[in-house]
Amino acid sequence: MLMAMTTAIGINASVLDSVRFDARLGYALGGTMPTHVGKEIRGINSFIPGFNFTVAAEGTLPLAPHWAIHSGLRYELGSMDVDSRVKNYDIEVVRGDESLKGIFNGNVRIKTTQRRITLPIQAQYDFNRDLSLRGGFFMGWLTNRKFWGWAYDGYLREGTPVGPKIEMGTEPGDRGDFDFDKNMRHMQWGIDVGADWRFSRHWGAFVELTYGLSGLFKSDFHSVQTLRPIYGSIGVTYSINLKNMFKKKTN
Amino acid sequence: MGHNYISHISPLAVLAMLAMTVLNTSCFGDEPDYCEADIETATLHVSDPAAFFFQPTDSLQTVFSTDSVITFAVRSDADVTSLSPVFTLSPGASIEPASGSTHDFSQGAVIYTVTSEDRKWQRHYRVSVVPTMITVADTLCYDFEHFELETATQRYYMWHNVLPDGSLGNDWATANAGFRISMGSAQPMDYPTTPLVDGYDGAGVCLTTRDTGPFGRMANKRLAAGNMFLGTFDIRIAMSDHLHATRFGIPFTSKPERFTGYYTFEPGATVQDFYGNPIASRTDSASVYAVFYRNHDAQGNEVVLYGDNVLSSDLLVAVANMGYVAPTTQWTPWDVKFEYREEIDEQLLASRGYSLAIVFSSSASGGDFIGAIGSRLCVDKVRLICSHEE
Numbered sequence: 001m002l003m004a005m006t007t008a009i010g011i012n013a014s015v016l017d018s019v020r021f022d023a024r025l026g027y028a029l030g031g032t033m034p035t036h037v038g039k040e041i042r043g044i045n046s047f048i049p050g051f052n053f054t055v056a057a058e059g060t061l062p063l064a065p066h067w068a069i070h071s072g073l074r075y076e077l078g079s080m081d082v083d084s085r086v087k088n089y090d091i092e093v094v095r096g097d098e099s100l101k102g103i104f105n106g107n108v109r110i111k112t113t114q115r116r117i118t119l120p121i122q123a124q125y126d127f128n129r130d131l132s133l134r135g136g137f138f139m140g141w142l143t144n145r146k147f148w149g150w151a152y153d154g155y156l157r158e159g160t161p162v163g164p165k166i167e168m169g170t171e172p173g174d175r176g177d178f179d180f181d182k183n184m185r186h187m188q189w190g191i192d193v194g195a196d197w198r199f200s201r202h203w204g205a206f207v208e209l210t211y212g213l214s215g216l217f218k219s220d221f222h223s224v225q226t227l228r229p230i231y232g233s234i235g236v237t238y239s240i241n242l243k244n245m246f247k248k249k250t251n
Numbered sequence: 252m253g254h255n256y257i258s259h260i261s262p263l264a265v266l267a268m269l270a271m272t273v274l275n276t277s278c279f280g281d282e283p284d285y286c287e288a289d290i291e292t293a294t295l296h297v298s299d300p301a302a303f304f305f306q307p308t309d310s311l312q313t314v315f316s317t318d319s320v321i322t323f324a325v326r327s328d329a330d331v332t333s334l335s336p337v338f339t340l341s342p343g344a345s346i347e348p349a350s351g352s353t354h355d356f357s358q359g360a361v362i363y364t365v366t367s368e369d370r371k372w373q374r375h376y377r378v379s380v381v382p383t384m385i386t387v388a389d390t391l392c393y394d395f396e397h398f399e400l401e402t403a404t405q406r407y408y409m410w411h412n413v414l415p416d417g418s419l420g421n422d423w424a425t426a427n428a429g430f431r432i433s434m435g436s437a438q439p440m441d442y443p444t445t446p447l448v449d450g451y452d453g454a455g456v457c458l459t460t461r462d463t464g465p466f467g468r469m470a471n472k473r474l475a476a477g478n479m480f481l482g483t484f485d486i487r488i489a490m491s492d493h494l495h496a497t498r499f500g501i502p503f504t505s506k507p508e509r510f511t512g513y514y515t516f517e518p519g520a521t522v523q524d525f526y527g528n529p530i531a532s533r534t535d536s537a538s539v540y541a542v543f544y545r546n547h548d549a550q551g552n553e554v555v556l557y558g559d560n561v562l563s564s565d566l567l568v569a570v571a572n573m574g575y576v577a578p579t580t581q582w583t584p585w586d587v588k589f590e591y592r593e594e595i596d597e598q599l600l601a602s603r604g605y606s607l608a609i610v611f612s613s614s615a616s617g618g619d620f621i622g623a624i625g626s627r628l629c630v631d632k633v634r635l636i637c638s639h640e641e
Contacts, residue, residue, distance in 0.1 A: 039283045088283050096465035097436055103286065155487070157316075158432065161286035161372050163403075165316035166432060169491035173470045176490075 019242050020060045024206060026235025028052035028078060043085040045107065050079025054208075054233055060124055068124040070134050078231060079113035088161070091151060093178045100176075103161050106154010106168060114184075114229070115144040118210075120192045132196045138210060140188040140229075147184055147216070151176040183221040188214045188229055196237065204237040284369035285343035290314045290376050292339045293321050303329045305383075305502075305603040306546075308553040317403075317428065317486055319376050320360075320421075324383040324502075324603070331356040331380045343368025356380040385504045385601050386415050393423075393512075393609070393633040395456040398446045400439060406431055407442045410456065410479070422481050422501050429489035429496060430475045433466035443477035443613070447629050451513040451582040455631030458613040460519055460535070460622045473527045474624055476617025480610045482555065494558035494618055500606035502546060505637035506595050507607060510541040510571040511586040512633035516578050516613075519623025535623035538612040540572035541635070543589060545599070546606040556608060558618040568593055568605065576628070609633065 029049060058072025086108050092101035122136030152175035155167045168175045190212040198204035212229035293312045297303045303325055304310055314321055325331065338350040346365050348354070354361045360379040366372070397411040397419055407427035411419035425444040430437065439445070447455040458477025467473050472493070482499040489496040518535040544566045548554050556564050562572070569589040577583075599605065611630055614622025 039281060042282065088286055093466075095469060098434060098464050098466055100432060100435060100466065157287065161367065162288055162374050163316075164428065164486045165289075166489065167487050167491045173472065174491040177469055 018062050020239055021242070022058055022060075022204070022237040022239040024054065024056040024058060024074075024235055024237045026054040026056070026206065026208065026233040028054055028076065028231040028233040040086050040089045041084050042087050045083040045085060046081075047083075048081040050077075050081065050113065052076075052078045052080075052231070054235065058120075066126050068126065068132075070122040070124040070136070071120060074116075074118040074120065076116045076118060076140075076231070077114075078116070078229070079111075081109075081111045083107060083109045086154075091156070091176075093176060100156075100158070102156045102158040102163060102166075104151050104154060104156050104168075104176075106151060108149065108151050110147070110149040112147045112216075113144065114142055114146075116140045116142050116188065116229075120210075122192060122194070130198045134192075134194045134196070136192055138190060138192040140190075140212075142184065142186050142188065145184040145186070146181050148177075148179040148181065150178065180217065180221070183217050185214060185216065185218055188212050188216075190214060190229070198237075198239065202238050202240065204239060206233075206235055206237055208233040208235075284367070285341065286367045286369050286372055287341040288344050288365040288367040288372045288374045289316060289341040290321065290338045290346070290363070290365060290374075291341060293323075293378065294337045295323055295334060295380065296337065297329075297334070302326065306553070307551065308547065309603075314376075315483070315485060315487065319374065321376055321378045323380045325380055327382045327384045329380075329382050331382060334380055336378060336380075338363070340365060341367075385603075388415065388505050388637055390637065391505070391635040393635075394453060395446070395450065395631060395633075396453050398454070398456075401428070404431065405439075406435075406437070407439055408444065408446055410446075423479060424482050424484045424497075425477075425479050426475065426484055426489070426497065428484060428486045429493070430461065430463070432486075432489060433463040433470075433472070433475075434461075437461075443475045444479050445477075447631070450629065451631035453631075455513075455629050456611075457627065457629045458537075458611055459628075460614045460617060460624055460626040462624050468527070471525065472620050473523065473525075474614070474617065474620055474622055476612045476614035476622055476626075477628065478610070478612045478617065479630075481608050497558045497618075498555040499542070499557065499561045499608035499610060500544065500546065500555050501608070502603035503543065503605055503607035504600055504603060505635075506600065507541065507543055507569065507571070507589050507635050508638045509586060509588055509636040510609070510634075511584065511636065512539075513582045513584050513631050514539065514576070515580055515582055515627075515629045516576050517580060517627045518578055519614075519625030519627070522621065522623045525620050530621075534578075535613075535626040536615045537576040537626065537628040538610060538615040539576055539585060539628075539630070540570065541587075541589070541607065541609045542567055542571075543569040543605060543607050546604060555606070561608060561610065568595065582631070607635070609635070 054074055054076045056072055056074035060068045060070045062068045087105050089104045091104045118138050118140040120138040122134040124132050124134045126132045152170050155165050158164045192210045194208035196206045210231050216227040295310050332355045334356055335351050335353045344365050344367055360377040363376045365374045398408050401407055401409050410423040412422045414420045427442045427444050430443055443461045445457050447457040460474055460476045463475050480499050481501050485496045516537050522530045522533040522535050524530055546554050569591045571587040571589040573585050573587050613626045613628040
């Protein structure tokens with residue numbers, strides 16, 4: 001992709017020379033979360049972030065003094081297991097042609113895993129040789145998506161808060177299971193900001209925040225409140241500069 | 252597992268997690284107000300309970316979420332002109348007129364309105380205290396002529412029995428409300444229990460074992476036997492504890508001797524087990540029985556029988572069980588004697604200390620979700636023939 005981009009700009013030795021490539025390895029925190037924690041969510045019983053890592057190959061192309069364009073490809077693996085306590089929580093569970101909706105009071109366990117290939121395109125501002133800030137947007141494609149869980153230890157008021165009260169137990173069959181894999185979007189997009197700090201010739205560190213604007217689910221899906229993929233990552237970078245590589249070789 | 256995760260997370264990650272936890276706890280909004288508006292229990296305190304109630308436990312009633320009528324059946328000579336029922340409500344709710352306020356129930360039901368804490372929802376309850384004559388009937392007739400769509404949802408049928416004074420009672424129950432949880436799209440005639448317009452004599456009732464669809468499969472509750480029984484159905488635990496959702500029995504003040512009626516029964520094509528696998532060797536069977544039992548245990552607690560003990564409880568006094576229900580497409584009479592296990596206590600009988608349950612099911616093992624989809628039991632012109640004590 002980066003190659004295509006550089007081709008589009010026109011292969012110019014001096015431009016290409018100045019491209020800085022880096023390999024990144026990051027650990028992400030976060031996952032899918034509501035944009036604001038609604039007052040229906042009364043507490044988190046447990047939160048287990050999965051093994052969420054990012055590997056990326058990215059490049060930076062200087063365009064003007066202090067300014068550059070930054071892009072690349074990332075492979076992100078994210079998972080989350082959150083167990084929360086809810087009150088007056090609107091829930092609709094759809095299965096085949098049947099749906100059950102109402103107001104739930106009790107506990108909701110949500111597990112999700114996603115594998116995503118992401119293309120970020122960011123403008124980069126270099127404060128100096130060591131420190132830069134980046135901002136832009138990303139497009140992502142999910143290669144693997146799972147979202148499931150259960151409503152348990154509580155009760156549903158079917159339809160409205162004055163509808164029939166239906167208790168949900170803890171065990172499979174007694175609780176309200178849900179599985180929303182197929183309702184998840186394949187394509188995600190959003191905004192992406194980051195900062196890089198290069199502390200040695202090749203090594204650096206980065207922080208990154210990706211904020212999904214597209215939502216986790218397709219727009220016709222209303223079983224759970226809008227959730228967005230939001231990740232904060234920290235990690236290390238190993239950079240090489242084509243010009244330096246070239247110089248090394250000629251020397 | 253969680254441990255391992257934590258130990259592998261870098262200190263920075265732990266810091267970030269802490270920050271998130273703090274963020275979470277600090278940005279939870281104010282606790283939302285409760286939006287429910289239920290009476291959960293109703294209690295009548297009177298100075299001489301023994302002279303007022305048939306049974307001491309009659310003073311407290313647990314009110315189901317689906318109930319909007321609360322009736323205290325009291326002794327026929329009880330003074331109901333100045334009573335102060337006390338209610339417990341769902342959290343945050345308020346009631347008008349107030350809980351504990353005094354009313355004259357001899358003029359009929361008093362309407363109470365419950366409003367939710369968030370003031371957005373209201374429910375109306377008809378509370379009545381009815382002096383009740385103990386009637387000793389010769390024969391009780393159940394003809395299934397009185398049925399209607401359930402008021403709130405209009406999705407399924409419910410039935411009324413004819414009381415001695417000609418008014419309509421709510422003694423018959425079905426699990427149709429439970430079927431609606433799994434099959435919200437079903438039409439009224441697709442439910443397990445449906446009216447049969449052309450029965451043996453006028454309308455009858457038809458019980459059909461139904462597929463519970465995708466939700467049923469998810470919950471390993473793949474079928475719903477058609478059932479009908481004297482008692483109540485507790486939708487609250489239909490999902491979490493289904494065998495206890497069918498509460499068999501109503502207080503009964505006559506001594507039943509024989510249980511008769513007319514039926515047809517056609518077993519469905521293939522019996523399936525709990526996991527939905529076919530059991531080729533088996534033909535589905537139906538249930539037709541009536542039980543008579545003491546409705547308080549030795550400690551004086553009120554008792555109803557459930558799906559798991561209706562034929563085995565120590566409190567059973569008499570059982571009239573048709574046993575094998577032979578398949579037939581012709582209306583076929585049955586006439587089963589109540590087999591008594593102990594003498595009837597007349598005083599207990601007169602103070603509503605016994606309950607009677609009639610139970611029909613299109614799949615006898617439906618409670619364990621074993622049966623054949625399509626098994627169909629129709630019944631009509633049911634009679635309870637009672638003995639006449641002097």
